[in-house]
Amino acid sequence: MQEGTDTSSGHPAVTAGVEWRGDVYAANCPTRLLLDRIADKWTVLLLTTLADEPMRFNALKRRIEGVSQKMLSQTLRQIERDGLVTRTVEATVPVSVTYAITPLGQTLVQALQPMIDWAETKMPEVGLAQAAYDQHAA
Amino acid sequence: MQEGTDTSSGHPAVTAGVEWRGDVYAANCPTRLLLDRIADKWTVLLLTTLADEPMRFNALKRRIEGVSQKMLSQTLRQIERDGLVTRTVEATVPVSVTYAITPLGQTLVQALQPMIDWAETKMPEVGLAQAAYDQHAA
Numbered sequence: 452m453q454e455g456t457d458t459s460s461g462h463p464a465v466t467a468g469v470e471w472r473g474d475v476y477a478a479n480c481p482t483r484l485l486l487d488r489i490a491d492k493w494t495v496l497l498l499t500t501l502a503d504e505p506m507r508f509n510a511l512k513r514r515i516e517g518v519s520q521k522m523l524s525q526t527l528r529q530i531e532r533d534g535l536v537t538r539t540v541e542a543t544v545p546v547s548v549t550y551a552i553t554p555l556g557q558t559l560v561q562a563l564q565p566m567i568d569w570a571e572t573k574m575p576e577v578g579l580a581q582a583a584y585d586q587h588a589a
Numbered sequence: 590m591q592e593g594t595d596t597s598s599g600h601p602a603v604t605a606g607v608e609w610r611g612d613v614y615a616a617n618c619p620t621r622l623l624l625d626r627i628a629d630k631w632t633v634l635l636l637t638t639l640a641d642e643p644m645r646f647n648a649l650k651r652r653i654e655g656v657s658q659k660m661l662s663q664t665l666r667q668i669e670r671d672g673l674v675t676r677t678v679e680a681t682v683p684v685s686v687t688y689a690i691t692p693l694g695q696t697l698v699q700a701l702q703p704m705i706d707w708a709e710t711k712m713p714e715v716g717l718a719q720a721a722y723d724q725h726a727a
Contacts, residue, residue, distance in 0.1 A: 475705070476634060478655035483634075485708045485715060492628045496614060496621075517616035534718020555714055562707035567613070569700035570623045576693055577623060580672020 488533070493518060493526040495563055498552065501536055502560040505551035535559060626671070631656060631664040633701055636690065639674055640698040643689035673697060 475483045488494060496515050500506065506514070512523055527550060530536050535556035541547040552560070613621045626632060634653050638644065644652070650661055665688060668674050673694035679685040690698070 475709070476638065476653050481712055481716075482708045485712055486633065486705065487630045489704060489708060490628050490630045490633045492625045495624065495628045500614065515614050532719050532722045533715050534722075535715075555711065555718070558711065559704075559707055562703040565700040565703050566627065566697075567624065569697055570620045570627060571613070573693065573696065574619055574623055577671050577673075578619075580693070581670055584670045584672075 485533075488529060489559065489563075491526070493522060494530060495567070497523075497526060497530065498535060498556055498560050499563065499567065501550055501552040502557060505539075505549050508548050508550070511550065530556070623671075626667060627697060627701075629664070631660060632668060633705070635661075635664060635668065636673060636694055636698050637701065637705065639688055639690040640695060643677075643687050646686050646688070649688065668694070 475486065477483060493515070496518075497511065500511065500514055508523070508527070511527075512518065512520065515523070518526075527536065527538070531538050531550075534553060536550050536552055539549045539551070541549070613624065615621060631653070634656075635649065638649065638652055646661070646665075649665075650656065650658065653661070656664075665674065665676070669676050669688075672691060674688050674690055677687045677689070679687070
């Protein structure tokens with residue numbers, strides 16, 4: 452395949468001066484690497500939570516049931532580095548750390564909304580499929 | 590919070606005779622459990638690949654770089670159980686196993702498209718944010 456001629460994946464060949472590989476299925480495609488991260492349940496739950504209002508670390512931990520301290524820290528650091536949230540430290544005792552969504556993060560939340568709507572509306576159909584599968588498998 | 594009165598998460602209180610807990614952030618919410626699975630990179634890559642045409646197991650393995658045999662089998666079994674793909678076995682030697690997307694799966698691919706578009710178009714902005722973060726951290 453000639454460089455810059457693949458349009459099948461929807462990649463622009465050149466964006467903002469960066470030359471792209473045109474295959475999201477290739478392990479080293481930059482967009483694939485980004486998709487690896489945003490297609491992640493903790494990222495989705497954190498961003499949709501922060502889209503409503505800024506929150507402190509401990510409040511996020513309480514809000515998102517089942518997330519470990521380590522996973523929460525790690526995911527927050529990653530999405531801060533990606534420019535999706537900001538981290539503000541106030542010199543209280545103990546220190547208060549507040550996370551807020553950025554305008555870029557808001558655009559991602561909008562893009563994730565159809566997936567969340569799908570999960571909320573299609574759950575009964577998925578449940579029926581699972582019941583049929585399990586009966587067949589039994 | 591009173592049962593069935595929460596509309597903040599977009600949950601219908603009752604759908605298809607199933608009573609929902611209205612909080613996608615709760616670890617035992619059925620929609621949260623579903624989101625855990627569809628917000629997964631292998632699921633996204635498999636479904637978008639199969640949306641174009643049915644494919645055999647080995648072709649999928651070649652198409653999606655970096656996926657292990659075990660992870661591919663496991664994800665395919667899960668999305669088959671969810672009613673998103675079908676699995677057809679032909680009695681050739683060796684046996685041919687073909688996966689195809691279902692109409693339900695197609696609706697999910699449509700719902701995932703904005704997220705994929707976001708990853709493809711916003712990559713440069715994320716890259717700039719990462720460079721600024723790394724410079725600050727260094």
